[in-house]
Amino acid sequence: SYELTQPPSVSVSPGQTASITCSGDKLGDKNACWYQQKPGQSPALVIYQDSKRPSGIPERFSGSNSGNTATLTISGTQAMDEADYYCQAWDSSPYVVFGGGTKLTVL
């Protein structure tokens, strides 16, 4: 079955750039999206179709997807960006796949 792999944690200093990777076999051939989840809240979509931002998502959030790796980049990271981030893609089995999640710490 298809799997997506993320680093368990990423740390970044305020104002710096954070990059979170998501790896999967030929992931670049699929559409990837990213969700942000803060403690006690439901997930929220931050990137869809590899690099598009939903309405209301700040421009500092961007995405890319090529080869076997999708990347979520947060430029000028703010304290409010501290959260868990999940990548997600679609496959034949299972139909919807989530990565294991990455805890972003802003320190």
Place this chain on the structure above:
Amino acid sequence: EVQLVESGGGLVKPGGSLRLSCAASGFTFSSYIMNWVRQAPGKGLEWVSSISTSSTYIYYADSVKGRFTISRDNAKNSLFLQMNSLRAEDTAVYYCARMGDTGAIDYWGQGTLVTVSS
């Protein structure tokens, strides 16, 4: 405003059953693929099941196949998850989630907690 409100969670013994419901409002429910996604305490997101607009296509994660049944009632703007033969590892917050026109899950409910314990 799009709203997804889950209900039906609670404490159930191993081997028991539970039926989750999701009431949808603020959009044309019958036009969207709907999903159940769960999150065990302190763990990541796990996709559970998806159902197409007219219930023609239904998909399940291997971990729940044969035990869970997803269904929808477009006339009542409602999504359901019938969970049978529950196990301790099914303990999680269950989210009702809409798959948007972009193909991504664009709206999530607040979740309902299911606890399987004796």
